[in-house]
Amino acid sequence: MSEVTDSNPSLFYQNGANYWSEIPATLDGMLGGFANISLTDIKGSKLLLKQLFNSKKPPGRTCALDCGAGIGRITKFLLTDFFETVDLVEQNATFIEQAKRYMGHKSNKVGCYYTVGLQDFEPESHKYDLIWIQWVVGHLTNEDLMEFLKRCRNGLKENGVIILKENITSSNEVELDRNDSSVTRPMYLLREIIKKADLECYRVTKQHDFPKGLYSVYMFILKPKMSEICDELVCQEAEQTCDNGTISEQAALDNSEEVHKSL
Numbered sequence: 001m002s003e004v005t006d007s008n009p010s011l012f013y014q015n016g017a018n019y020w021s022e023i024p025a026t027l028d029g030m031l032g033g034f035a036n037i038s039l040t041d042i043k044g045s046k047l048l049l050k051q052l053f054n055s056k057k058p059p060g061r062t063c064a065l066d067c068g069a070g071i072g073r074i075t076k077f078l079l080t081d082f083f084e085t086v087d088l089v090e091q092n093a094t095f096i097e098q099a100k101r102y103m104g105h106k107s108n109k110v111g112c113y114y115t116v117g118l119q120d121f122e123p124e125s126h127k128y129d130l131i132w133i134q135w136v137v138g139h140l141t142n143e144d145l146m147e148f149l150k151r152c153r154n155g156l157k158e159n160g161v162i163i164l165k166e167n168i169t170s171s172n173e174v175e176l177d178r179n180d181s182s183v184t185r186p187m188y189l190l191r192e193i194i195k196k197a198d199l200e201c202y203r204v205t206k207q208h209d210f211p212k213g214l215y216s217v218y219m220f221i222l223k224p225k226m227s228e229i230c231d232e233l234v235c236q237e238a239e240q241t242c243d244n245g246t247i248s249e250q251a252a253l254d255n256s257e258e259v260h261k262s263l
């Protein structure tokens with residue numbers, strides 16, 4: 001992936017933690033100065049969840065996990081509207097403390113706050129209906145991301161899903177940001193890691209209406225391999241095309257060129 005992440009992962013993690021320790025615990029801080037995209041982001045995510053819950057075998061609505069939660073933006077504006085309880089995992093203790101305040105009356109829906117890096121975090125077995133992972137996996141090495149996804153897989157209940165929402169490069173190469181010690185991956189690499197984690201990617205949807213100049217952002221619905229959850233959703237979505245930025249896994253496999261073109 002890169003000299004920094006592969007040969008010295010602990011330095012990569014330390015630099016990442018140092019970077020975030022200097023960032024204010026605000027919406028703007030969480031979104032790199034783009035607090036104004038939060039509403040659009042949440043709107044796109046809500047649409048995806050509504051479609052997921054309209055499928056024949058939807059996940060339950062008992063418990064979700066917000067990974068790399070920061071001050072709890074996603075928990076507050078998205079997950080608490082869909083789930084009885086939401087747990088947060090975030091490595092920065094200041095963000096966790098702020099999350100407790102930021103959550104306001106929604107805090108009664110928060111279960112556990114875990115202050116730990118995702119590279120060291122193990123979700124409780126079969127606890128979660130949904131695990132949301134957004135704008136954080138660039139801080140994990142390829143190997144640690146794969147292992148983390150495996151542990152998340154084990155953290156899912158029946159019909160549970162993982163949703164990964166992440167920036168994707170258009171260069172088809174890994175791009176390293178030395179400033180915040182993170183990488184942005186191309187689509188093919190993320191798919192490779194997902195596959196190695198024994199997960200199947202049942203739907204990939206592009207987030208629309210973000211300002212030009214930002215990375216393209218994709219939402220991946222992932223489920224354990226061999227499971228039958230979401231099958232009906234796949235069939236529905238297979239009929240959609242890349243025109244609206246929505247593709248199914250099968251369509252993606254059949255039209256991988258188109259997928260890359262749309263990046």
Ligand SMILES: C[S@@+](CC[C@H](N)C(=O)[O-])C[C@H]1O[C@@H](n2cnc3c(N)ncnc32)[C@H](O)[C@@H]1O
Binds near residue numbers: 092
């Ligand atoms: C770009 S912010 C996104 C926050 C939140 N997901 C959102 O979309 O509002 C990235 C977050 O990931 C956290 N983070 C960075 N590296 C991490 C790691 N290795 N484990 C857990 N969290 C991490 C940062 O502290 C920060 O809160």
